[in-house]
Amino acid sequence: DTGVSQDPRHKITKRGQNVTFRCDPISEHNRLYWYRQTLGQGPEFLTYFQNEAQLEKSRLLSDRFSAERPKGSFSTLEIQRTEQGDSAMYLCASSRTTSGTKYEQFFGPGTRLTVL
Amino acid sequence: AQTVTQSQPEMSVQEAETVTLSCTYDTSESNYYLFWYKQPPSRQMILVIRQEAYKQQNATENRFSVNFQKAAKSFSLKISDSQLGDTAMYFCAFMISGGSNYKLTFGKGTLLTVNP
Numbered sequence: 357d358t359g360v361s362q363d364p365r366h367k368i369t370k371r372g373q374n375v376t377f378r379c380d381p382i383s384e385h386n387r388l389y390w391y392r393q394t395l396g397q398g399p400e401f402l403t404y405f406q407n408e409a410q411l412e413k414s415r416l417l418s419d420r421f422s423a424e425r426p427k428g429s430f431s432t433l434e435i436q437r438t439e440q441g442d443s444a445m446y447l448c449a450s451s452r453t454t455s456g457t458k459y460e461q462f463f464g465p466g467t468r469l470t471v472l
Numbered sequence: 473a474q475t476v477t478q479s480q481p482e483m484s485v486q487e488a489e490t491v492t493l494s495c496t497y498d499t500s501e502s503n504y505y506l507f508w509y510k511q512p513p514s515r516q517m518i519l520v521i522r523q524e525a526y527k528q529q530n531a532t533e534n535r536f537s538v539n540f541q542k543a544a545k546s547f548s549l550k551i552s553d554s555q556l557g558d559t560a561m562y563f564c565a566f567m568i569s570g571g572s573n574y575k576l577t578f579g580k581g582t583l584l585t586v587n588p
Binding site: 449451461 | 515575
């Protein structure tokens with residue numbers, strides 16, 4: 357299976373701790389997105405990479421959040437000093453830039469974060 | 473800013489019957505894409521169907537079809553011959569075309585249950 361993978365699938369942490377999530381996109385995809393999905397809501401856009409460049413960040417992404425995509429391959433999303441309001445499912449998606457298919461985003465299984 | 477509204481939090485249908493899920497959106501853009509994504513319980517989100525706004529013909533994918541009314545900003549999903557495997561959360565999503573981001577804006581979702 358060469359789909360989008362995310363690690364870990366579940367993370368339980370205490371308030372104030374730092375957490376880091378990883379996303380491995382489909383290998384030929386140069387675009388990578390992070391979304392956050394809270395209970396009863398649709399996913400909300402957090403940030404977007406094209407290759408290694410982070411091109412847009414949502415205002416939802418406070419200064420406690422940082423994302424990287426070194427070498428334009430996998431990406432990490434770090435949350436510092438976690439708060440209970442950070443509890444959510446964090447989804448990663450990737451897409452390619454080839455005309456005709458660039459609009460389809462392929463999603464990973466998500467990382468469910470619980471902050472106690 | 474774009475908004476997507478799904479007014480039906482939950483719906484149910486009997487196996488083999490037809491069901492229609494509603495979606496309305498608001499945008500000042502003229503070129504965009506609309507999507508329906510399916511998120512089965514504890515599984516990752518997958519694309520069901522896509523509609524380009526410049527196309528008048530409604531998209532179809534096997535048992536799934538859309539009714540796209542651009543002037544009314546309406547984009548409903550019809551599922552024919554419903555199957556138990558169609559039980560899932562369905563999200564309507566919007567994407568501006570021709571931009572530099574391709575982020576998705578999602579509605580809150582409709583939980584569809586197919587009953588045997």
